[in-house]
Amino acid sequence: MPTPVKFYYDLLSQHSRALYMFFEATKIPYEPIPVSTQQKEYEGKQVKSEYKEYVNRFQQVPMINDAGFKLSEGVTILKYLAREKLVPEHWYPRDSKLRARIDEFLEWQNNNSHTLFNKFVQEKFENSTKIHQNAENDLKLKEYKKLVENTLDVLENEWMQLSKDEEKAHKFMIGDKITIADILTACEVEQPKLVGVDPLDGRPKLTHWLEQVKSTMRPYYDEAHHDFYKITEQASAKN
Amino acid sequence: MPTPVKFYYDLLSQHSRALYMFFEATKIPYEPIPVSTQQKEYEGKQVKSEYKEYVNRFQQVPMINDAGFKLSEGVTILKYLAREKLVPEHWYPRDSKLRARIDEFLEWQNNNSHTLFNKFVQEKFENSTKIHQNAENDLKLKEYKKLVENTLDVLENEWMQLSKDEEKAHKFMIGDKITIADILTACEVEQPKLVGVDPLDGRPKLTHWLEQVKSTMRPYYDEAHHDFYKITEQASAKN
Numbered sequence: 001m002p003t004p005v006k007f008y009y010d011l012l013s014q015h016s017r018a019l020y021m022f023f024e025a026t027k028i029p030y031e032p033i034p035v036s037t038q039q040k041e042y043e044g045k046q047v048k049s050e051y052k053e054y055v056n057r058f059q060q061v062p063m064i065n066d067a068g069f070k071l072s073e074g075v076t077i078l079k080y081l082a083r084e085k086l087v088p089e090h091w092y093p094r095d096s097k098l099r100a101r102i103d104e105f106l107e108w109q110n111n112n113s114h115t116l117f118n119k120f121v122q123e124k125f126e127n128s129t130k131i132h133q134n135a136e137n138d139l140k141l142k143e144y145k146k147l148v149e150n151t152l153d154v155l156e157n158e159w160m161q162l163s164k165d166e167e168k169a170h171k172f173m174i175g176d177k178i179t180i181a182d183i184l185t186a187c188e189v190e191q192p193k194l195v196g197v198d199p200l201d202g203r204p205k206l207t208h209w210l211e212q213v214k215s216t217m218r219p220y221y222d223e224a225h226h227d228f229y230k231i232t233e234q235a236s237a238k239n
Numbered sequence: 240m241p242t243p244v245k246f247y248y249d250l251l252s253q254h255s256r257a258l259y260m261f262f263e264a265t266k267i268p269y270e271p272i273p274v275s276t277q278q279k280e281y282e283g284k285q286v287k288s289e290y291k292e293y294v295n296r297f298q299q300v301p302m303i304n305d306a307g308f309k310l311s312e313g314v315t316i317l318k319y320l321a322r323e324k325l326v327p328e329h330w331y332p333r334d335s336k337l338r339a340r341i342d343e344f345l346e347w348q349n350n351n352s353h354t355l356f357n358k359f360v361q362e363k364f365e366n367s368t369k370i371h372q373n374a375e376n377d378l379k380l381k382e383y384k385k386l387v388e389n390t391l392d393v394l395e396n397e398w399m400q401l402s403k404d405e406e407k408a409h410k411f412m413i414g415d416k417i418t419i420a421d422i423l424t425a426c427e428v429e430q431p432k433l434v435g436v437d438p439l440d441g442r443p444k445l446t447h448w449l450e451q452v453k454s455t456m457r458p459y460y461d462e463a464h465h466d467f468y469k470i471t472e473q474a475s476a477k478n
Binding site: 107 | 308310311312313314315318319322323335336338339342343346347349350353354
């Protein structure tokens with residue numbers, strides 16, 4: 001029996017949800033270690049310093065410890081596991097050009113939606129705890145929301161058309177089999193729901209593709225999003 | 240003779256400079272096609288639509304066309320070339336754990352410094368063209384500057400210590416040989432000079448490491464930064 005990979009995660013984080021699904025679907029032996037990143041903030045210094053010393057110096061999730069080898073950053077962890085463990089080829093194809101297409105998209109995602117969506121969620125939460133909510137804050141949040149909507153439009157109009165080309169319609173983002181790009185993007189697209197933005201509203205290609213990912217990844221998709229959806233339903237009701 | 244790789248670049252972009260050095264140092268046959276991203280804006284719609292149709296739908300540099308295979312995103316292009324062309328192993332080691340360390344750092348860089356430094360440069364340029372420079376703009380730029388300084392401090396204190404550990408001092412970021420992480424980071428660290436921030440000021444580890452990269456990559460380092468330094472000298476004089 002190989003030593004299970006220690007997996008530190010918080011299902012509120014998009015990369016954590018993608019990794020949870022990957023571990024479950026590929027049956028890589030792993031030890032789940034949930035870390036509440038919100039609680040970490042509230043419990044104060046002690047938890048923070050322990051986490052920093054033993055887990056990740058940036059106190060971020062997801063994070064793995066594979067028989068002593070500690071690794072952070074969600075996309076990097078997925079690629080490392082695809083190399084090191086016995087997982088089907090389709091997750092991250094060895095074909096150089098297919099691999100380049102996955103890398104290209106995920107680099108775009110990291111440079112665009114990933115930072116932005118997290119920042120929007122953070123700003124909105126911070127704003128909701130302020131006693132004095134002023135016009136300046138409202139304007140800032142409106143600007144963020146517009147950027148989030150624009151980025152979702154680029155996903156719909158530029159990236160999803162790759163898989164919806166009439167000549168060679170693909171079921172998933174890169175070809176007919178699911179890859180790490182699909183699960184990372186599905187969890188990414190769900191993220192703005194935390195602040196009441198419905199990413200699928202008016203976006204038929206994104207909607208169709210997400211349904212394919214969900215049905216392929218069940219029941220792990222629902223498990224990964226169970227608590228997340230409870231929170232997003234509250235956020236949606238408020239808006 | 241293999242078909243030269245068409246390389247579209249602007250040496251004001253950090254990823255373009257890293258790729259220029261990589262092409263030169265590895266002797267991969269390539270056809271340099273300089274694209275002025277600034278001029279593109281000024282020349283208007285025609286250039287933009289041609290660029291979008293033939294080169295990159297996001298009108299970004301760097302970009303390559305390898306015998307018909309078009310690829311964008313700097314880090315992705317470097318990894319693709321390291322796989323497809325005859326380049327020494329040290330640039331992007333096949334060893335799974337070393338590769339994971341490079342990926343981890345570059346993912347952190349994309350999520351942190353890359354978006355931020357480009358945004359700061361863009362905001363500062365936009366501000367300098369405004370007729371009415373008000374207190375609100377000044378405050379915004381001050382906040383950005385602080386974030387840039389903080390990110391440079393993380394590079395100095397968290398990432399550079401990997402290579403400066405007393406027990407196993409490394410010459411470069413990941414081991415004793417230069418990798419794609421070093422050239423990408425060197426060009427990244429130079430970027431805030433465009434807006435008058437000296438990244439090396441008070442950062443001895445970063446300074447020492449950058450000197451190693453420069454001396455290893457000469458004369459390509461100087462060629463890649465020749466025009467860039469002309470502009471940064473002006474920015475430095477203004478501050």
